[in-house]
Amino acid sequence: MYRTGDLVRWLRLPGGGLTLDYVGRADLQVKVRGFRVELGEVESVLSACVGVARAVAVVRADDGAGDRLVGYVVPGVGVDLDVREVLAFAGERLAPHMVPAAVVVVDAVPLTPNGKLDRAALPAPDFAAGRAEYRAPKAGVESAVAAAFAVELGVARVGADDNFFALGGNSLTATGVAARLRESTSTEVPVEWIFTHSTPESLAHRIETREAETVENDGAGSAVEVLLPLRATGSRNPLFCIHPAIGLAWCYSGLVQHVDDDRPIYGINSPALTDPDVRFGSLDDLAHRYVREIRSVQPHGPYHLLGYSVGGQIAHAMAVQLRREGDDVLTLAMMDSRAPSGAEVDGEMPTAARLVAEFGGVELVDEGESDMTTEQAARLLRAKGGLFASLTPDHLDTLYREYQDLVHGALAHRPSTLEGTVVAYFSAATDSDDDHGLDREAGAAGWRKYIIGEVREYRIPTRHEQMTSPQGLSVVGPLLNRHLNLVDRERGAPE
Template sequence: MLIGERFTYPLEPLHRVISKTVKKYPDALAYKYQDQLLTYSMLEEQSDYMAAFLMANGLCPGTVVGVLLDRSATLVVTLLAILKAGGVYLPMDIDFPEDRILYMLEDSGATMLLTYSDKRVFSAENLTVINLSLAEIAQLKPELPRVSHEWPAYILYTSGSTGRPKGVKVTHQNLVNLLMSMFSFPGMVHTDKLLAVTTISFDISNLELFLPLTAGATLVMADAATARDGKALFRMMKQEQITFMQATPATWKLLLLSGWDEKLDIKIVSCGEPLPKDLAEKILERCASLWNMYGPTETTIYSTGKQILKTDRVITIGKPIGNTEVYILDDQLNPVPWGEIGEIYISGDGVTQGYFAQPELDAEKFVIDPFKDGSAKMYRTGDLGQLTADDEILYLGRLDKQIKIRGYRIEAGEIEYQLKKCPEVAEAVVTTRTDRSHDLRLVAYVMLKDFALNLNFKSLQHDFKDRLAQELPSYMIPSEFYLLEELPLTLNGKIDYKALPAAVRKTTGKVIASADTELEKNLFAIWAEALDTTDFTIDDDFLDVGGHSLIALYIMNEIEKLLGKTVPISALYEYPTIRKLAAVLDNGISDSLAASLVKLKSGGDKHPLYLIHGNGLNLLNFNALVQYLPDDQPVYGFQAIGLNASDAEIGTMEQVAARYVKELLHQNPDGPYLLAGYSYGGNIGIEMARILKNMGKEIRLLALFDANAQNSEKYNSWTSRIGRKILRQGPKAVWFTRSLVKTPAKAIGYQLFLLRNNANRILQKLRLVKQEKSIGVFEQLERVTQKYNEAYYNYRIKPYDGEIYLFKAAERVYFVDDAEQLGWGKYALKVHVREVPGDHKTMFEEPNVATFAAELTRVIDAINCA
């Protein structure tokens, strides 16, 4: 449990707190928008007049008022006026589709809508629409009602998993506690100038609008066009001498790309989505201080945060803000042990009143806090977290399908619901992919009702976007649509997201003309056939356009046919584009490509990490893991010896390890060394570590990726083999039963795989079926695999005089004798187990690999700091 600072704050409505600020700083500048200026006394007076006007038009305490106003002084005045009159404001973006606005108005029970545009006409039952641009606001002082700090101040709608957005009721007390906490964390004083860049439909806008007004500072508002223009926004930051600004990482990236290259005396708050370490480092060079804040709408904007320093090795979401408690719990609501992963729960004065008119969802998400007396509630965020050694919280992603893009919280179910309303659509699935600039994009998979419609799918995509735009805000429109003949399902009938095809765009051969030489054209044709698309150029990276290990083998086999010579797979690491690959093929294969050691990621001054291949022999399965590791972490990989030289001798496991060590010392003679072996590559890693230690070298990390310590049965007598098999049957039956209940599709699938393999092997021995003969690269791969399998079969694990970090897959499709340490406890001085999501294969795939990489980075950083 982490407990934020306890402090007292006024149990008063927000507008009364701001009125006290007005008395302290009556002539100070409260608000600036272009040439519109308001002092604190002017703001107080105009909001009083507006409150009188609204009350005269029917606004009474408890009234929900829809606010559909663009950025201007009127916006802030109106929000304060609604609060003074005892109303509850419902902020809506002026760009929202009409259907979404009407739904929010009807669902919230709003009886008044404020706008200043006559271009959009809204008609709903019991709804009074007031166009403020036509209204005559009399200068009358109202008799304001008594407003309780426990009343809702606003209702903010977030995306909903059931297909409709859901409204969150935030009280005056929730908001005042947050604002008062922000005075010291991250800090605001009356001399500050805050630049507001966020639309009012995003909950962090409430902090932008009211934090400066409670501190006596100045609120400077950017117009919508400036907020989207990095260059214009940077000019405004400088011209207005802004000292405080909050935004999502997407906005900070925009500013950097737009030329922010000088240091400003400004406090930066990053929020809404995870802050990448490389982005943090760039921002720190250009600001006075940087703060990373976290919190869902349901607990009032921010619940935790921390100041990010240059010395931070990992970006955490820090500790709780004032009057807030954060727990990391397991499924039984028990605190997880330190260092373990659990779900983040938030309690305290920021926990809101819950969802509007959704009691079942309330009961699910707002649960009794078992660590407090009485009926206090805590909110289950659905986010995964872990406590660090500094008692800070490391955010590790979502438990469910919820998506965060550019700070917006999106329920895929809401988009799917709207897509399935299209008459052509039978089923739809919405998920995400990371584009080439590492930004997250929404992707929709669609199955149509009539097969004949498939021919018109390209034109239908535009129709889908147009229809979705009528119901959803722009940030919820998928950027890409893919056609499916049928949706992949698990055995229990649910959508199998992991079985969805990779999002690789398919178009016509529009760019083949960019290939200049005959070899480039031939390589383009080979890639296009292998990737089943021509939507790439000769300068696109093989892995970025959907390439993986099997495709690489196919491509190399086709190149061998084309050129009549073997090209090592490592060429696709060193020369991952058609242009680069063609150039090296023209000039001849260098000796470096015949080596086992391949550079996977350069840059940074950290000690390199060396990955050792598993049964797949090459390194392409490590690609996603490498991409998720920090930019300043160099990574190298050892691929199998025989992949680059068909006549290479493999020898024993010890000889393989010695060959890899030789190449390692040539590249890095001094160390210290970080080694990580996958599957039986773990055995090679242990042998390499043993050789290096005997040479007096420092092994700083020996990591094993789901490697099982099991010796070959070769060295056991036939009686002990039979005895072992008999003794394993009981535990094996228990394991299979559990896995059948937990993951039936995987359990049955693996058993069928074994059955087919064994049956096929028997039939081949009986010569009842003909064994297909591999050719080219595939023949070489088969030959090398057999040699490595022989080396593994003849290998005996020996004790290792050191510690091991075991990264163990949480799901297991095959039985092991020691499920806890995979058998390594008897071979190492100590085994540190780190469980990562996925199985032996999918631990390296999305979405599991992000958690895997984060955990590996934490271990490396901790070891380097020790």
């Protein structure tokens, strides 16, 4: 006797007796996007869904997006399976990183000659479903941009209408694109242009119409405007993403690759970045300004709002105001946004240098650098490169002031009660050491006294600070996308 690693079950034969039915492997543990996944556990949950006769889970490569978890389901006799319902079922019972990125319905699972599952023979999933139809880029700058996208993202081809972030890009890979375009077009391409012109066609047009004499003064340009279009096209109700305490919504760019292509996505930056003299007396005042901003794009509901950290508190206040004005808010999504506990600021505020080091990815060599000026910090960011290299010392001064104001404002804020909105709460599985008096233990429970209605909580296997990292968004993004689609269907919003 020895352990084969095969997972089997006893079946009773019609005429009596028992036989062993091969189910799969008992030791199929894989790693997907840094998380360990037991394929057998995923298969067990998928098989438990009504109408599913058998299920198989495998890992498949998605060009430009790394490995993805895929579920294959065999429907029962006479059953017409809806893969969206299967995914929703799995999302309620599995950890977020174990929910398949796609579900494929098959008539039967392929078997090897000895009766075991032949995973290699399963049909390839269509990860490209819903992406823009391929349109070849024009010769010249447009082709150069598409080629730079393809090389940096590791994809076979990039069309003129393909969105850089939808293909898996982020601020780090955008730096590589800018460097390649500097060589191929002999033009200095600021990284922030990729944020605001994220297809080969639009970025090529921006490069070709650029005025040479204004390049040095272009700064962060429209990337710091209050309303930041991460994806301005689409026929469905937009998703509005409210900045965290740092005042920038750039951290949401990675969501574009996970949210359906026909849904526009807008970030909301702090108004202080373009108007340094503006001040707000409370989070409710700030929320009122942001309601005005989103109405400039979508005059009436239903609305979808998302906020990370303090941004979740602001989004909650916006939802309350929109509901009071008679508009429907289908979604309030909060990413580890903790309710105020009534305590004073817990611990010292980070220095400006420490804040820059955290959001700009700059390593401080020694403690002496923690006292650096914003001019020195700006030079460090320029030397490192990337999107944050475009920020000036004035921008950094403003961001630091805004950070302090927002932390104090969040502690002083007393939320009103929100009713009639489905809340999706994404909580970090591991705590942060930097809570500033917000109730880190309460999680979604801390908000229930301010919310009348359904709160759907999802545990994300990452730290608070990593919620908007590529790894964090690879889990949050698909869950959020399914949530948006589900509430649209439940409430009869256009799809």
